Amino acid sequence: MSQKILLFLSLLINIVVFSQETDTLQTAQENPDTSIFKGGFSEPIDRMWELREPYKRGTFSLRAHRPNYIILSRYSSLPNRQPVSLNANREVPEYKNFQNIEAKFQVSLKAKVLQGAFWNKGDLWVGFTQQSFWQVYNGKMSRPFRETNYEPELMFIYPLNLSAGKFRIKMAGISVNHQSNGKEELLSRSWNRLILMTAFEWGDFAITNKLWQRFTEKGDDDDNPSIEEYVGRTEFTIGYSRKSHIFFFSFS
Numbered sequence: 001m002s003q004k005i006l007l008f009l010s011l012l013i014n015i016v017v018f019s020q021e022t023d024t025l026q027t028a029q030e031n032p033d034t035s036i037f038k039g040g041f042s043e044p045i046d047r048m049w050e051l052r053e054p055y056k057r058g059t060f061s062l063r064a065h066r067p068n069y070i071i072l073s074r075y076s077s078l079p080n081r082q083p084v085s086l087n088a089n090r091e092v093p094e095y096k097n098f099q100n101i102e103a104k105f106q107v108s109l110k111a112k113v114l115q116g117a118f119w120n121k122g123d124l125w126v127g128f129t130q131q132s133f134w135q136v137y138n139g140k141m142s143r144p145f146r147e148t149n150y151e152p153e154l155m156f157i158y159p160l161n162l163s164a165g166k167f168r169i170k171m172a173g174i175s176v177n178h179q180s181n182g183k184e185e186l187l188s189r190s191w192n193r194l195i196l197m198t199a200f201e202w203g204d205f206a207i208t209n210k211l212w213q214r215f216t217e218k219g220d221d222d223d224n225p226s227i228e229e230y231v232g233r234t235e236f237t238i239g240y241s242r243k244s245h246i247f248f249f250s251f252s
Contacts, residue, residue: 066108173197
């Protein structure tokens with residue numbers, strides 16, 4: 001099978017649709033002429049962050065955070081067989097013969113630890129995301145995990161519900177975020193960020209935006225000098241809601 005066919009199949013598999021059937025909830029009745037919660041995306045956003053009273057589920061209960069998925073096959077034209085560091089004081093790791101095709105999966109959960117922090121509004125959450133790249137088809141190397149990234153974070157979310165016509169600002173938040181591959185110094189990659197978050201709604205569409213500032217590290221402590229130049233400084237996610245399904249597109 002040619003690399004072009006493998007690449008096509010990999011791209012096809014990588015179209016991940018995050019879909020979730022909505023639970024049955026006893027919701028409060030709202031005046032259809034005055035309610036600002038009429039957009040097609042209001043319920044998913046409210047449910048995701050429990051912004052309104054009918055959706056609040058209390059504290060210390062696990063919920064899905066980011067999309068949870070498994071991709072059985074993905075193709076990379078340039079797998080990182082020879083890691084390097086922009087930190088001149090770090091040695092160069094050994095070369096590893098990774099394959100172009102591998103599996104990928106992500107597990108992401110969150111839990112509310114404090115509800116109604118200010119004037120009975122605003123919640124404190126903790127979240128954890130693990131993303132792994134698995135060389136499951138690389139029998140010659142004993143099918144290793146090429147890379148696993150761990151991302152714990154502490155988030156404060158405050159509901160806003162401001163509207164101008166069909167455009168609505170649903171919430172704002174702030175997060176302290178750590179991301180690391182959990183490896184020793186030679187292969188270590190980690191950084192810490194302060195993230196500002198907002199969520200907007202326009203009809204059946206929603207836009208979430210994250211804008212971050214990295215906490216400065218100096219000298220040998222910096223695993224990733226200039227990482228912002230590679231992963232950017234902001235992230236946009238556009239979502240479309242149709243019936244019980246939600247389609248997402250993210251870019252940074």
